[in-house]
Amino acid sequence: MxxxxxxxxxxxxxxxFDDVNIKFTGGNCYGVIGAxxxxKSTFLKILSGDIDPNSGQVIIEPGKRMAVLKQNHFEFDENTVLDTVLMGHDVLWKNMKAREEIYAREDFSEEDGLKAAELEAEFAEMNGWNAEAEAASLLSGVNIPEDKHYSLMKDLTGSEKERIY
Ligand SMILES: Nc1ncnc2c1ncn2[C@@H]1O[C@H](COP(=O)(O)OP(=O)(O)OP(=O)(O)O)[C@@H](O)[C@H]1O
Ligand SMILES: [Mg+2]
Incomplete structure (x- = not known):
């Protein structure tokens, strides 16, 4: 509840909102309508704890956890499960992509080399080499077996996706 x-x-x-008292009970499906x-969006953000109300509070039944699904459920469809988790670490992910892009260049200049070295250093500092292992253990923690870590998100069931998000 x-x-x-x-x-x-x-x-x-x-x-x-002015003194809103409302209950959402288990087993029901609710929709929020309004001009x-x-x-509406603000209300959902308050429920999810994204923003704080000026006063009052949101009460979640003890022992329950609030989970919020991204609005665009298909956003990561073409990415692997493991990459989707890594993307959660925005800075690390951008670093990985930037390095990949540089190494893929055919005319690898001295400047590219310097940039790549810089990115490598930042990557190491963020403990990047462990990130993949950490992401994998996180996935195993939500019961996504290792043989699915390299599957595309679109090949997963709704329930599996939900656990990853
Ligand atoms: N951070 C903010 N600071 C000031 N005003 C805001 C802020 N966020 C939202 N508002 C205002 O609060 C009102 C409610 O916004 P909200 O996005 O929750 O509406 P909504 O019901 O989801 O609308 P829509 O149907 O367009 O999605 C709007 O008038 C909006 O301009
Ligand atoms: Mg809205």
């Missing part, structure tokens, strides 16, 4: 207690939020003079700008 998720409930809110005296939840209020306003942006400047615009009051979006453009009414505050």
């Amino acid at each position: 998720i409930s809110t207690q005296n939840l209020s939020l306003q942006y400047g003079k615009r009051i979006l 453009n700008g009414a505050g």
Whole structure:
């Protein structure tokens, strides 16, 4: 069960929520409807803890965990499972891609070499060499077996994807 207690939020003079008390009970499916700008997205962000209300609170049943699915469920379809996890570490991922791009160049200049060395150093500093192993153990932790780590996201079931997100 998720409930809110005296939840209020306003942006400047615009009051979006004023003392909202609502209960979402298990086994039900809820939809949020309202005019453009009414505050639907903001409400969901408050529920997920993304933003804090001005007052009041969100109460999650003890022992339960809030999970939020990315809006675009197909965003990572063409990526492998392991890469999708690595992408969660934005800086590391950009570093890996930048290095790959440099090494793929046919006319590898001295400047490219320097840039690559710099990226390598940053990669090592971020413990990049361990990242893949860490991602793999994270996946095993949510019961995604090793033989699926190199599958494409689109070949996974909805439940598997959910565990990765
Ligand atoms: N960070 C912010 N600072 C100030 N005003 C904001 C902020 N975020 C949202 N708002 C305003 O709060 C109101 C509610 O926005 P919200 O995005 O929650 O509406 P919505 O119901 O999801 O709208 P839509 O149907 O267009 O998706 C809007 O008027 C928006 O301009
Ligand atoms: Mg919205």
